[in-house]
Amino acid sequence: MSLKSIHNILGILEIQERWQEPPLQRVLKCWHEVVGKTLAKHTKPVWIQRDVLQVATSSAAMSQNLTFERQRLLEKLNQRLAIPLTDIHFSTANWYKSSLPKENITIALPSEHPSYVGEKLKRSRSQIFVAKDINEAYDKWAEIVKARSHDLSLCPQCQCPTPPGELQRWGVCSFCAAKQMR
Ligand SMILES: [Zn+2]
Structure with missing residues (x-):
């Protein structure tokens, strides 16, 4: 790294x-x-x-x-x-x-935060999953990330899936917005 x-x-x-x-x-x-x-x-x-x-x-x-x-x-x-x-x-x-x-x-309220993406996120987070090995764990993780970001638009700057609240507020994702503020 x-x-x-x-x-x-x-x-x-x-x-x-x-x-x-x-x-x-x-x-x-x-x-x-x-x-x-x-x-x-x-x-x-x-x-x-x-x-x-x-x-x-x-x-x-x-x-x-x-x-x-x-x-x-x-x-x-x-x-x-x-x-x-x-x-x-x-x-x-x-x-x-x-x-x-x-x-x-x-x-x-959490729902008022620009990074809030709804109840869906909470549910997928609380799902308990035990992987047999590291590959399966990775696949599962990738699947969850994909499912989470499924409905999200992409940040025009870094192309990451971004909660609509962030785009509405800053026009970019929160990380890009934070970078611009510095
Ligand atoms: Zn971004």
Whole structure:
């Protein structure tokens, strides 16, 4: 295995790890890096809705200044996220509230994730199969992969079967999209 392919695999694992983490959690973790320590004290990411990050700020002036900076902040932030945000909104509205109204918190369902391909995938994953030898195991694996990707369109960039949600969102598969974001 070449160094390049190892590097690619590590990249994929890193991306998968990012996906498993709820987006807001990920934002909260790297927020101080993005805005800097001082600003981090006066700002607090509160929720993400439709790819827009809502940030509470300690003052209206702070909101205004950050709004001018938001393109730069968005770029820095998206370098650290698996799924890019489209905008950041700043407001003092939630600064003093200790808990947020429940209806405003977005809980992403697996079916809302662009990589979701439906129940079919789950079922084929839970099938238990014991192979007699390595060839049979490989055949079975190839069969499952083929069955899984049967209905999927191909990524125009790497020609891999791609969930429709990913194509809709990025026009390419998630891995190609992640590469472009770097
Ligand atoms: Zn691709």
